[in-house]
Amino acid sequence: MPTEKAVAHHWRRFSERYGLIGSRCTSCKHYFYPTSIICPKCRRKGKIEEFKFSGKGNIFSYTTIRIAPEGFEKYTPYVVAIVELEEGAMVVSQVVDCSPDDVSIGMPVESTFRKIREEGKSGLILYGFKFRPLK
């Protein structure tokens, strides 16, 4: 059985993935993802609060994956991009609902809640956010 602590940790991570929750530093107005208790810009001086991103952003850079790690084989080829959210934070995520040929730097995207992968034998399905072209 999973420990109480492990379950709590899982749900915290789940809500971060589900709602695209990151952090905002009220001292220097820096946004970042995933959440952190220390501001990466002003360190311990910063006061951190949880922040839910709009999910809208632009593709900052990307790469097309043709040889996938285990569990992702059936998705190839697929695009993994660094998305710059409109608030300024960078998120690494898969881009879906388009062909790799349609993806370009600067393309507007929005987050969408999708299945991430299935764990082979256990049948466990992991969900999280991905990005799709903004219509």
Ligand SMILES: [Zn+2]
């Ligand atoms: Zn800060």
